[in-house]
Amino acid sequence: MSIFKRNPIDLSQPALLVEHLSTGYPGNPYALTDICFSINGGERVAVIGPNGAGKSTLFKAIVGLLQFTHGHISIYGADCYSSHIYVGYVPQQSEIDWTFPVSVYDVVMMGRNRHIGWLRWPSKSDRAIVNDILDHLSLADLASRQISELSGGQRRRVFIARALAQDARVLLLDEPFSGVDQHAEGEIVEALEILTRHGITILLSTHHLETAALHFDKVMILNGALLAYGPPAEALTQQSLRDAFGPALPIFPHDDDLLLFQQRDA
Amino acid sequence: MDIVSLLTEPLSYVFIQRGLLALVIVGGISAVVGCFVVVRGMSFLGDALAHAILPGVALSYTASGGNVAGNLFLGGLGAGIASALVIAWLSRNRELKEDSAIAIVFVTMFALGIAIISTQSSYAVDLTHILFGSINGVSQDDLLAMAALAAVVLLAILLLYKEFLLVSFDLSLAHSMKLPVQLLKILLLALIAVTIVASLQAVGIALMLALLTTPAATARLLVKRLHHMIVIACLIGTVSGVAGFYASYYFDIPSGACIVLTLSAIFGLVIALRSTLDRLRERGA
Numbered sequence: 357m358s359i360f361k362r363n364p365i366d367l368s369q370p371a372l373l374v375e376h377l378s379t380g381y382p383g384n385p386y387a388l389t390d391i392c393f394s395i396n397g398g399e400r401v402a403v404i405g406p407n408g409a410g411k412s413t414l415f416k417a418i419v420g421l422l423q424f425t426h427g428h429i430s431i432y433g434a435d436c437y438s439s440h441i442y443v444g445y446v447p448q449q450s451e452i453d454w455t456f457p458v459s460v461y462d463v464v465m466m467g468r469n470r471h472i473g474w475l476r477w478p479s480k481s482d483r484a485i486v487n488d489i490l491d492h493l494s495l496a497d498l499a500s501r502q503i504s505e506l507s508g509g510q511r512r513r514v515f516i517a518r519a520l521a522q523d524a525r526v527l528l529l530d531e532p533f534s535g536v537d538q539h540a541e542g543e544i545v546e547a548l549e550i551l552t553r554h555g556i557t558i559l560l561s562t563h564h565l566e567t568a569a570l571h572f573d574k575v576m577i578l579n580g581a582l583l584a585y586g587p588p589a590e591a592l593t594q595q596s597l598r599d600a601f602g603p604a605l606p607i608f609p610h611d612d613d614l615l616l617f618q619q620r621d622a
Numbered sequence: 623m624d625i626v627s628l629l630t631e632p633l634s635y636v637f638i639q640r641g642l643l644a645l646v647i648v649g650g651i652s653a654v655v656g657c658f659v660v661v662r663g664m665s666f667l668g669d670a671l672a673h674a675i676l677p678g679v680a681l682s683y684t685a686s687g688g689n690v691a692g693n694l695f696l697g698g699l700g701a702g703i704a705s706a707l708v709i710a711w712l713s714r715n716r717e718l719k720e721d722s723a724i725a726i727v728f729v730t731m732f733a734l735g736i737a738i739i740s741t742q743s744s745y746a747v748d749l750t751h752i753l754f755g756s757i758n759g760v761s762q763d764d765l766l767a768m769a770a771l772a773a774v775v776l777l778a779i780l781l782l783y784k785e786f787l788l789v790s791f792d793l794s795l796a797h798s799m800k801l802p803v804q805l806l807k808i809l810l811l812a813l814i815a816v817t818i819v820a821s822l823q824a825v826g827i828a829l830m831l832a833l834l835t836t837p838a839a840t841a842r843l844l845v846k847r848l849h850h851m852i853v854i855a856c857l858i859g860t861v862s863g864v865a866g867f868y869a870s871y872y873f874d875i876p877s878g879a880c881i882v883l884t885l886s887a888i889f890g891l892v893i894a895l896r897s898t899l900d901r902l903r904e905r906g907a
Contacts, residue, residue, distance in 0.1 A: 419794070445795065462847055465784075466787070469788055472784065522799075
């Protein structure tokens with residue numbers, strides 16, 4: 357399909373390769389230290405960690421919103437400074453001005469910005485691509501809605517659609533499940549399935565351990581440093597969670613699943 | 623007197639025709655640029671920029687020997703852009719909030735302007751003209767300069783609309799797409815400064831803010847997409863320019879005050895209409 361055409365990048369390389377990344381921001385200069393991991397194309401990775409663990413910082417470094425001095429990030433073999441266009445970013449919901457006068461269609465069209473080019477307005481093909489994507493994510497009926505007139509699940513889908521319009525190969529989602537109900541969570545997971553079907557790599561931060569265990573290929577546990585990384589059954593151990601969250605472990609909605617992991621681990 | 627002659631009578635003088643054209647241009651472009659001011663929540667910066675151009679205007683004015691019809695555009699533009707850059711630079715200090723930086727630059731420049739004008743003998747009259755505008759003093763050259771500045775502003779917004787939209791709505795995406803975010807922000811400020819300078823003669827410094835914010839805020843109540851908002855705001859701005867012109871002629875009130883009161887009346891009408899509709903809908907539901 358035309359909307360999911362491949363970009364001129366080396367698909368034999370890992371989708372996302374982070375090597376010895378150390379970075380921070382004024383107020384917390386050591387938010388992340390010596391982070392190393394690699395994600396293969398099409399994989400889904402959940403990032404788990406307490407508040408202030410550096411999840412957003414990691415995303416901002418990958419997407420190019422934060423300068424870092426130590427380490428290296430590459431996307432399909434290309435240095436991230438030259439390949440940001442391939443990285444889509446769905447910011448935390450609180451960072452969006454929902455009263456801004458833009459429709460669903462307008463937001464998705466923003467993803468086409470660099471494809472359209474300077475001093476131009478969207479062409480017929482850009483409009484067709486955006487309409488295709490809206491159809492794909494069941495947003496076509498909502499295209500003319502102002503973005504505040506959407507449910508929580510719909511709002512996140514709009515930003516996922518924008519990343520598709522951008523032709524992103526790697527998509528970062530910052531806490532998309534926070535503040536949504538069970539139904540909306542289902543909607544978002546469904547949208548993620550569509551992305552995966554098109555070979556798009558997903559890195560998503562969340563507090564929902566259960567969702568991470570059920571719907572993701574790998575789980576990354578982060579708290580300033582990378583504490584564990586691997587398939588859910590290997591990464592979500594009592595030890596790694598205790599390392600991340602301290603002795604006051606969060607309450608698990610489904611203890612059975614986690615017990616299962618712990619037994620395997622033991 | 624019938625309506626046609628009521629409308630045509632004032633136009634028998636060329637200088638009054640120029641005044642009408644000036645108000646239409648000014649009402650239109652201020653409304654267009656004002657949409658970005660409103661959606662980005664920069665009203666205070668808009669007001670500050672309008673006041674900060676005073677020393678530039680004052681310098682051009684004293685240099686031309688106290689002639690209001692002299693070329694005030696260049697000085698005003700210089701002061702406006704310089705102020706915008708200083709504000710942007712000061713705001714990089716984390717200890718200084720942006721609105722404080724704006725306030726300090728605004729009052730400094732304004733005070734400097736007053737100091738410069740006060741060296742002239744016709745101080746009080748001159749200051750009144752600059753603060754509140756004097757539409758009858760618009761010369762042929764002024765009108766041409768205003769039209770040229772307006773064309774530049776409209777063309778820039780037409781060509782860079784999608785970038786300005788992106789920078790206004792979602793800085794993260796703009797950064798991650800490697801757009802020259804800082805440059806675009808400064809360019810938008812420069813366009814606001816150009817608009818203010820072009821509008822100076824017609825409405826003056828003190829009421830400039832109304833032309834930037836009221837049509838845009840009114841349009842936002844009526845539509846929900848930025849480009850629609852720009853078209854509606856421009857319409858409201860030009861209509862108010864015309865209405866303000868006639869009100870000014872017949873009631874002998876300064877044109878700036880007339881155009882602003884017209885804008886406020888339209889805003890009041892729209893908001894009253896909306897709340898009535900909302901109430902009716904609630905009752906119906």
